[in-house]
Amino acid sequence: MAKLSDATPLIAVDAVGFDSETTGLDTRIARIVQLGGVGLRKGVLDETDTFEVLVNPGIAIPPQATAIHAIDDAAVKESQPFTECWNAFENYRRDRLVVGYSLGFDFAVLEREAERNGLLWRQPRSLCVRLLTVLANPRLPDYSLDAIADWLGVPVVGRHDALGDARTAAEIFIVLAARLAARGVRTLAEAEAACAKLDHVLQEHARSGWSEPFERPPSNGWFSSLRIGDPFAFRHRVRDAMASPPVVGKSDLPLSRTIEEMAVRQISSLFLHDRGEEDADVGEYAILTERDVLRALHRDGASAMTRPAGELANRPLRSVLEEDFVFRAISAMRRNRIRHLAVTDATGRLTGVVSARDFLKLRTSAAADMHFLIETAETPATLAEAWSKLAGVASSLLQQGLEARHISEIVSDELCAITARSAELAAETMRKGGEGEAPCAYSVLVLGSAGRGESLLAADQDNAIVFENGDPESNADRWFSIFAGHMSDNLHLAGVPLCQGGVMARNKSWRGSLETWKERVDEWVGRSRPEDMLNIDIFFDMRHVHGATEPATILRRYAYEKGAMSPTFAKLLGEGARAVPAATGVLGGFRTDNGRIDLKKYGLFPVVSAARAMAIRHGISVRSTAERLDELCKLDRMPVSDMKAVAQAHGLLMTMMLEQQTIDISTGIPVSNRVDISRLDRRAQSRLKRALAAVQRIPDFIRDALFH
Incomplete structure (x- = not known):
């Protein structure tokens, strides 16, 4: 099924012809008694793709309504209520365009049904054939469904049956699409814009209590130069594209055997391990690719076939996490000029491989450039350039229909990446300034919305540091204080402002040893007043972004275990x-x-x-x-x-x-x-x-x- 977009031609759209039958014509009190739909694929009616269901309205059906559609109380007695039936229709529709006759009436009734049943109504993207007919023939004396069908030569079968009327509306739409194209209305966006100008018709509908029968998604035209061709790279994680489990061979196998293994399995790369283990840390592996084989044969000829494959393989491996978005893997390939990446889980264990072939059809250069800038930034100014691109990515993805929750995950990932790179630059500054390396293992944590994966574009700094050992005011604490100051300054210059609440590792309350943090958690859990809980809650959204993972893992587990043990603490957080x-x-x-x-x-x-x-x-x-x-x-x-x-x-x-x-x-x-x-x-x-x-x-x- 083709992705619906503003530029989708009407004559080639994937859609659902839709109609409903109700208990009456007053949109304020009418209830749904039947839903019907029929599919259009590439502008052609698909008679095998239909939906039809009777709905129990929960009230008696008036005789005058039954006289029109022949649906009475007995017919719907065993039927499901509205919520189940509407959910079933939405599963059938699958984000396709909805086309129908006088959809403003149907949507007004559906909206109130949703409200009665505690659902958040989201009107589907749609076009009303009644409005489209006004565009195609402003002088038609009668815009009833029967009159429109007669004008266009569309047969009417099953009148006042939801499926029958849905089919009629779909066939009318097919004919209208060609006629509208001749009048310069060719695409979905053009049809929506033209319908929006029919003020006199829309005002009449509004007076009758109808909804507007179309709704364009937000589009402000901003960042028109940024074109993200296929949002697959933003919808999916590396785990969705990787080959798993990885194929592993022993490093001492001759090249001839490894070539045979790759040919039999039809793979373009093979991981090598000294003992042939398949479940080890990624640092223990090398990788042999088709290109490595070709280079060896070109350089050494037939003698290369007897050499141990491990001598020809590449190490250390370049890797990405399973949970990384696909566009980050693309960026890593471009940055390192390679075509294969190892994939690991959160513990660093090898779990799979992705190749450039997996991403061949993706068009993600704008976002890949953004991430490339982050990971290779040498100054806060370069980080700022990368950060400025993120709003454009978000705008483009919104226009392509991605949910804000999903976009916020991408924004959060990039905010975490910028924090990590700011930390790397801070460590470099420490070395150059004579402060040396970190005195012990440590974790940089991002807190709050970015830690939850829910950051939007009004982000500021919420971060912390946990290090392996060292008391407050010790030499270790002093090192991390200076380091955190550099990191925070880098972020601020990059366009991520200082946290007004002071939740930053540069402040001593938000850095400390593992032991110090455990003492803080114990103190928090023991508090008894809501006013003592300021900013404590976002600590529980922590996400490790730089340094060693173990301190962060231990601290997070400790905090959640302690929090779960204290009902009073949870109560205070919930205030x-x-x-x-x-x-x-x-x-x-x-x-x-x-x-x-x-x-x-x-x-x-x-x-x-x-x-x-x-x-x-x-x-x-x-x-x-x-x-x-x-x-x-x-x-x-x-x-x-x-x-x-x-x-x-x-x-x-x-x-x-x-x-x-x-x-x-x-x-x-x-x-x-x-x-x-x-x-x-x-x-x-x-x-x-x-x-x-x-x-x-x-x-x-x-x-x-x-x-x-």
Whole structure:
């Protein structure tokens, strides 16, 4: 199925013809009784791709409605309710364009059904054949479905049956697509823009309580020079593309045997180990590639075939983590001018291999250049150049339909990479300044939103350092104090500002030995007042980004174990989530400052705090808010429906914030967490209010969720 985009031609679109039957025509009270759909593939009707389901509306179906569509109470008695049926339709639709007749009516009813059932309504991208007909023939005297079908020569079969009317609408769309192309309306974006100009029709629909039957995704035209061709590299991790398990041979095997092994297995590289082990640290391996074989044969001729393969292989291996995004692997290949990368797990164990062939079809040069700049930066200025590209990547990915949660993972990964490179530059400064090497093993940690993988573009510094040993004010602590100062300065110059709350390793409260950190955790867990918990919560979002992994791993495990043992500590952490400020006033308007609402204050912060506190209480160590809520929903006696509504709200809030941030950066406005309400249309404002209402329910369930 082709990815839907602004430039998709109408005559070649993948879509779903859609229709619904209801209990009446008043959108405020009507209920769905039937949903129907039929597929269009490349602009051609696919009769084998259909969807049809009766829906139990939960109320009696009026006789006058039954007289139209022949669906009565007995017909829907054994049917599923709306939520299950709509979820089934969405699974069937699979992000395809929706086409139908008078979709504004259907969407208005569906939106209210979603609201009744506690769902966050997300209107699918769509086109209404009634509006398209007005574009194609403004003088048609009658725009009923039957009249349009008659004008276009489309047969009408199964009238007032959801599947029948969906099929009719789909066939009308096919004919209209060709006619509209002749009038200069060829693409999805052109059709949406043209429909948006039909003010008189849209006003009539609005007076009837209908929704707008189309909705373009946000597009501000910014960074038009940045084209990311295939978002695969941003959607997927290396683990999704790697070959696993790795093929391993013994280093002393003759080249002839290794060539035979590669030919039989049809692989372009082979890992070599002195003992032939397949489950060892990546540092114990070398790699032999097709190019190495060709070079050896060219240089030594037939005699190369008897040489031990290990003598011809390359070491040390260049590697990436399974959890890295694909575009980072591409950047590493370009930087090192190689075509194969070893893949490791978080412990450094070899788990697979990726090659340039795996990425041949990807077009990710802009982002690969960004990451290349980060990893090769020699100055904070170069880091700043790389950081400035990230907003463009985010804007482009938003326009291509990636979810804000996914984009925030990419932003977080790059913020972590910039922090790691700033630390490397700081260590180099220490060496050049005569301070020497680090006195012991250490871990640089990123905290807060970047640690959770949820950073947006208004990021600042939240970091810490844990080192192996050394008391406060000791020589070791002094070394790390100077080091952290250099690292923080590098980040600030690169465009990642200092943390206003002081959560930075340059401040002594946020660095220390493993023993010192354990003492801090013990003290935190023993506190009894909410005001004593300032900034402590984000410590539990820690993510190792530089140095040795072991100190970070030990500390994280210790902190979560201690936190889970103290219900009082979890309660104190959850206090922020229990005091959710009202996002709307008495009359239902948003609480704004200069026309903007702070979505972090009114929405994101309570969700994140609640998920974190509950995760700590129940020993759940995953990092992201979405993962925490998902894991919590698996526990007994949890308010699952409320948590899922909060998770949906979290995604919507992040989307609106990221959209606003990309726009603000493009217009020179300082980036923040505040969203301009005037930029949101009526539907978007309605969705935002429902999301914030879901957040308002957090105080009602968090106490039970913490102590069940």
